[in-house]
Amino acid sequence: MKPENLYKIPKHVAIIMDGNGRWAKKRGLPRVFGHKEGAKAAEKAINFASDIGIEYLTLFAFSTENWARPEEEVNFIFKLLVEYINDKLSSLLERNINLRFLGRKDSLPENILLTIEHAEKETSKCTGLNLIVALNYSGRAEIVDAVKKIVNKGILDISEENFRNFLYFPDVPDPDLLIRTSGEIRISNFLLWQLAYTELYFTEVLWPDFDEREFLKALYAFQSRERRFGRIKL
Numbered sequence: 001m002k003p004e005n006l007y008k009i010p011k012h013v014a015i016i017m018d019g020n021g022r023w024a025k026k027r028g029l030p031r032v033f034g035h036k037e038g039a040k041a042a043e044k045a046i047n048f049a050s051d052i053g054i055e056y057l058t059l060f061a062f063s064t065e066n067w068a069r070p071e072e073e074v075n076f077i078f079k080l081l082v083e084y085i086n087d088k089l090s091s092l093l094e095r096n097i098n099l100r101f102l103g104r105k106d107s108l109p110e111n112i113l114l115t116i117e118h119a120e121k122e123t124s125k126c127t128g129l130n131l132i133v134a135l136n137y138s139g140r141a142e143i144v145d146a147v148k149k150i151v152n153k154g155i156l157d158i159s160e161e162n163f164r165n166f167l168y169f170p171d172v173p174d175p176d177l178l179i180r181t182s183g184e185i186r187i188s189n190f191l192l193w194q195l196a197y198t199e200l201y202f203t204e205v206l207w208p209d210f211d212e213r214e215f216l217k218a219l220y221a222f223q224s225r226e227r228r229f230g231r232i233k234l
């Protein structure tokens with residue numbers, strides 16, 4: 001462990017919460033049970049991140065590609081999300097957690113949109129953990145949406161710095177650490193622009209089994225990494 005990395009807490013952690021379906025299947029249960037347990041694991045991760053002083057936590061909850069799943073599963077996931085928000089809003093406020101949703105909002109069903117906008121508004125003054133839930137999100141869609149805004153404004157002078165201003169949340173720093181559960185070693189169209197120099201951590205653990213201990217393991221792994229950003233160590 002490098003001394004300068006000891007106790008270093010990443011400012012922004014992003015998580016691809018994967019493996020809910022397999023968790024349920026392993027127990028002979030329908031996939032939706034996995035999503036229910038997955039919501040509990042998300043709550044644990046949120047509280048842990050807020051307790052240890054992570055500033056930004058981005059959770060991948062539903063990708064634009066996930067619409068291709070059976071309708072009952074999609075409906076269940078959205079129902080769970082609405083229930084979760086209604087249930088936990090007061091606890092988010094108590095913990096001073098600021099909640100925002102990342103993704104294409106315009107194509108979300110009306111009741112979902114109302115629920116998420118209400119939660120965003122209610123927590124907008126909170127100054128603790130910045131919780132970002134990626135919903136109907138895809139990295140390529142975000143980049144294309146940024147390009148559309150640039151074209152519409154007729155901007156020709158474009159740089160890496162000003163391009164960032166057209167992403168969904170320009171104020172959010174790039175993730176320092178990306179965690180993906182369930183053993184899949186891929187990005188699945190998540191935060192393509194922002195992950196350029198993020199440390200990647202993959203674990204076999206299925207999302208519903210991801211607890212504080214597993215989160216700590218990921219943080220220890222992060223602390224043992226040497227981030228060079230293209231430079232060399234002198």
Ligand code: IPE
Nearest residue numbers: 017018019020021022023061
């Ligand atoms: C992640 O778990 C949750 C969502 C994508 C909504 P999965 O539902 O992808 O679970 P597996 O990968 O099929 O096990």
Ligand code: IPE
Nearest residue numbers: 016017018060061062063188
């Ligand atoms: C990525 O998981 C999306 C979310 C966790 C919301 P998927 O299960 O959809 O990813 P693939 O299909 O295995 O790449």
Ligand code: MG
Nearest residue numbers: 018019020021
């Ligand atoms: Mg999956």
